[in-house]
Amino acid sequence: MSERVLMPRNRGFLFLDSHPAGCERLVADVWQACPDAVEVPQGDGPVALIIGSSAGYGLAATVAGLRRAGIRGIMLSFEKAATERRTATAGWYRTADIARAAGRDLVFLNGDAFSDTMKDQVADLIEQRFGGRLDHLIYSVAAPRRVDPDTGTTYASVLKPIGQAYRTKTLAFDDRGVPEVREVETGPAEGDDVEQTVAVMGGADWERWIDRLAGRGLLGEGFTTAALSYIGSPLTAAVYRQGTIGAAKAHLEATARTLNERLDKTVGGRAVTSVNGVAVTQSSTAIPGIALYTGLLRGVLGQKLVPPARQLAALWDQLTGAAPLVLDDEGRVRLDTWELAEDVQAAVAERWEAATTDTIAGIADLDWLHAEVQRLYGFSVPGVDYTAAVATDIPWPTS
Template identity: 60%
Template sequence: MSLREIKPGNRGYLYVNSHPAGCEAVVDRMWQRAADPVGDRPGPVALVIGSSAGYGLAATLVGLRTHRMRGLGIAFEAPATERRTAGAGWYRTARTAELAAGAGADFTFLNGDAFSDAVKEEAADRLAGRFGAIDLLIYSVAAPRRTDPLTGGVHHSVIKPLGTDYRAKTLVFEDGAPRIGELHLPAADEAERDATVRVMGGADWQLWIDLLQSRGLLADGFRTVALSYVGSDITAPVYRAGTIGAAKQHLEDTARAIDTRLGGTGRAHTVVAGAAVTQASTAIPSIALYTSILHRVTGDGWQGTVEQAAALWNQLAGAAGLELDDQDRIRLDGWELDPRVQAAVRAAWDRAATDTIATTADTAWFREQVGRLYGWDVPGVDYGAAAQTAVPWPGSPA
């Protein structure tokens, strides 16, 4: 047992520690926002890759509570040590498992590198032994590096523009006060672009499908989706037209290849989600300012990860028709890319300056949301009390 008082340790948007009780409270809030169960029959057997954070976590919680999902979630999280807390996703997974058990869900979690052959084989063994063929695979992985299982080479992703350098406004917090700074990113070279595609493109998703198909673990009518993003013209130079955009394009090309390979036995799509404050998105330059402005513009029209995950599940479960674009992608971002919303965001972006930031962007909201990713700034949590940091992974001995 390891009880101790924890104080937040962060530099900008990066926190080096997390709070167990805060992470638990965040999951509880997400669970409460998910709808009550639909019917009383067991839900689909699903594999969620990237179940501890962002859209993967939201899809897991909605799937468990609303759709009685069964199956396996995979995450790669660091445990607590004598000097450090566990990763926020570790604590979120532990609480998710408790809520799933309380709801009677037959769902387990595996901690490991989803890029590795060993984790793929262990996941396939668990699914085969407990459930048999799966109905759904949700792929929601964002990672800074990937070891290629075929070559052993380690590839590192970068967030850079392609073709020309990127200069733009950025949101900076100095001593707790927001200001507008200037950002300059040099253009990526071909090697950096290719490495980012190898990490964040569709290669690993394809390997998962190949393995599960070879093991006979894809049910008739199987569906698989991978999370993607398009975003605004404002962020396009560093996102959709940059190295990450090249990776997302590869992911979308992979969806079409998987869909063709499945033939009439299943379907594969990418899912274009709307903006969100996640551990992955906070690493993208200028996204903080853009998202802060977008939230001020949309107000009650803002859709968080839970609301978007619910819309996705409704489409996958047949409660609503698939909202596909001309590239066969499922779209969840209509609320963000509404022309009136984007016009208002552009106007606010153009006038955003340090002396106008209080009226153009929800900077306090954004900073609070970032803290909550790590279990900080959550109302109702006693941060002065000692917290249990050594929380066991679900299914492991206490």
């Protein structure tokens, strides 16, 4: 088994390696951050499929589902194994750690969620291993591209404003962790950028999953499904909610309304989008302005910033009936109200205006933000000895 001493190597917010021991400790921390249910079902808990289970909101949904709802079922992600030059991806290690900690009847699949081959593999497992009944489906997919199974066309998503170029403040750290606030300009969407992004990040694949599973008669009575989403602050709206990704999110929400009508008629079920609060994720750090906004928000809220595991615990309570399902006028579960409160947004906006390289350390929680980014890859996790060699070729969990 290959063992190496691993130190963080990064290009901006992108890290080249991940630390297995740090990822293991991080999963344990997420586990502890999620409250247990008063009575977690033992034995045959509800059967769930979580698509995008290894990172971000999807990881939180997996842990919260296990601890809060006692789920069993299938966890699907797309990760890379270790090679001679690189460690495995952080999601690979996190998946192995969840498998060790779960103590539940779980199958972990690694592959392309957009493919019909994977959909059929999942359907076979539900039929053969889980009694032919699926109770819950969580859809949490952030991807750069998607191949349409019907046409073979490859669609690529982009992060661009719509209509005109957008100039915004953003935050960067150099190799020593020194912060810099700078301005960046993002050119507007061109050609079919919007349609391409919607094809990848909208609701088409979510609906295809439901179609495939319903066609096999695998949706249980009262089946619920939720697609995880984000709206965010007016400070980042031009490049996010009002940009190409926002168009995809609007399509996702429209898909939820369509699916909800169908599921209500066929299995007495529900389909919703869950609008989550901000989190430091591998996807969010790629969006101009989001890192700066998140650091400022943490500076305003401190420990009152709600971690993803607690957000998703609240979602599971609503999906399982442990708490009432509360929807806004658009039919969305809102787990972001703490973030978008008027007083909070006003305080963040004031700091945003004041943010420069000289002032940022005093108005944003940069130590927390910088550590959170590193923790995505298993670094800067308290209690881990980073001078010790660790095994990197951890096997994918079997079941």
